[in-house]
Amino acid sequence: MNLPNALAYSHTLLGECVGPGDTVVDATVGNGHDTVFLANQVGPTGHVIGFDVQDAALNATQTQLTLTGLSPQVDLHATGHEHVGDYLDDIVSIAGAIFNLGYLPGGDKSVVTQAATTLTAVKTLLQHLRRGGRLILVVYSGHPGGMDERNAVVDFCQKLPQKTYQVLQYGFINQIHHPPFLLAIERR
Amino acid sequence: MNLPNALAYSHTLLGECVGPGDTVVDATVGNGHDTVFLANQVGPTGHVIGFDVQDAALNATQTQLTLTGLSPQVDLHATGHEHVGDYLDDIVSIAGAIFNLGYLPGGDKSVVTQAATTLTAVKTLLQHLRRGGRLILVVYSGHPGGMDERNAVVDFCQKLPQKTYQVLQYGFINQIHHPPFLLAIERR
Numbered sequence: 001m002n003l004p005n006a007l008a009y010s011h012t013l014l015g016e017c018v019g020p021g022d023t024v025v026d027a028t029v030g031n032g033h034d035t036v037f038l039a040n041q042v043g044p045t046g047h048v049i050g051f052d053v054q055d056a057a058l059n060a061t062q063t064q065l066t067l068t069g070l071s072p073q074v075d076l077h078a079t080g081h082e083h084v085g086d087y088l089d090d091i092v093s094i095a096g097a098i099f100n101l102g103y104l105p106g107g108d109k110s111v112v113t114q115a116a117t118t119l120t121a122v123k124t125l126l127q128h129l130r131r132g133g134r135l136i137l138v139v140y141s142g143h144p145g146g147m148d149e150r151n152a153v154v155d156f157c158q159k160l161p162q163k164t165y166q167v168l169q170y171g172f173i174n175q176i177h178h179p180p181f182l183l184a185i186e187r188r
Numbered sequence: 189m190n191l192p193n194a195l196a197y198s199h200t201l202l203g204e205c206v207g208p209g210d211t212v213v214d215a216t217v218g219n220g221h222d223t224v225f226l227a228n229q230v231g232p233t234g235h236v237i238g239f240d241v242q243d244a245a246l247n248a249t250q251t252q253l254t255l256t257g258l259s260p261q262v263d264l265h266a267t268g269h270e271h272v273g274d275y276l277d278d279i280v281s282i283a284g285a286i287f288n289l290g291y292l293p294g295g296d297k298s299v300v301t302q303a304a305t306t307l308t309a310v311k312t313l314l315q316h317l318r319r320g321g322r323l324i325l326v327v328y329s330g331h332p333g334g335m336d337e338r339n340a341v342v343d344f345c346q347k348l349p350q351k352t353y354q355v356l357q358y359g360f361i362n363q364i365h366h367p368p369f370l371l372a373i374e375r376r
Contacts, residue, residue, distance in 0.1 A: 168360055
């Protein structure tokens with residue numbers, strides 16, 4: 001067994017807090033990898049709400065969901081995750097949320113997540129995160145602008161009140177390139 | 189389930205790479221918490237080699253081991269971990285090692301681990317670490333001198349060649365005091 005990378009560990013952490021019937025958010029649908037994982041976790045009685053600004057990514061993910069029979073419990077929205085509040089009932093509580101920051105691998109590398117919209121979405125989601133729920137960010141910083149977003153997100157997380165949240169940072173520190181690292185915000 | 193702290197996570201990571209018959213090193217025996225855990229992991233056919241400079245800590249741990257029947261597979265040495273090489277056969281390979289840096293809780297707070305001797309021990313142990321084996325450091329930095337040792341250890345880890353090792357950093361980033369964080373060096 002090898003130490004899992006940030007992407008693999010994000011699923012371990014979500015698997016521990018998300019179960020059948022839960023509502024969760026995939027803030028960056030992309031290739032649908034997380035969406036499918038979450039749809040399996042919440043099952044037919046649960047609800048996955050997904051966001052992406054790239055139609056091609058959403059269409060490919062929708063096809064995957066239809067083929068695997070997971071479509072009924074998933075709603076995909078072709079808009080930025082900063083609008084997540086428009087799609088969450090005031091009283092809904094979520095068990096988990098995931099962000100894969102940066103660009104979509106294999107997609108248009110000029111389309112990247114941005115600090116301001118990422119933080120707007122994170123703040124909205126934290127208002128809905130239930131106790132024991134986890135909001136996960138997989139943070140890439142090697143692309144242009146990536147370090148600015150990384151710093152803004154880390155700074156925001158460091159200031160979250162420790163009475164209400166604990167924030168874990170998990171990542172490898174001896175790699176030459178900028179491997180992604182993980183931030184997990186857990187509501188106490 | 190809550191996100192485990194660095195101490196709890198150190199046992200998870202060691203539990204995944206240490207099994208019956210293995211040889212392991214507890215570089216900072218202290219209250220014996222890790223020694224007992226490792227002695228259970230390696231079982232009667234395994235071998236735990238422990239080090240501490242404080243006789244009171246070693247005596248209390250030895251009593252614990254005797255009472256729990258774990259004594260046969262453990263050798264405790266009343267010397268600093270920088271001498272670990274004197275107690276390892278040249279050809280022995282180890283599955284795991286653990287360091288709890290800083291001072292012994294409840295003990296003499298003026299007796300603390302030091303960057304130079306810690307790094308001497310780490311370098312020696314890495315020469316014996318088998319593939320898939322893990323050397324874990326639980327790093328405290330809130331005490332006098334703690335930040336110097338922290339920086340020296342992190343700097344050393346960041347420079348380890350990524351072809352041979354991967355180094356994980358795991359810790360909470362929104363706590364006011366200096367909670368310990370974990371470094372795990374895994375040999376590929």
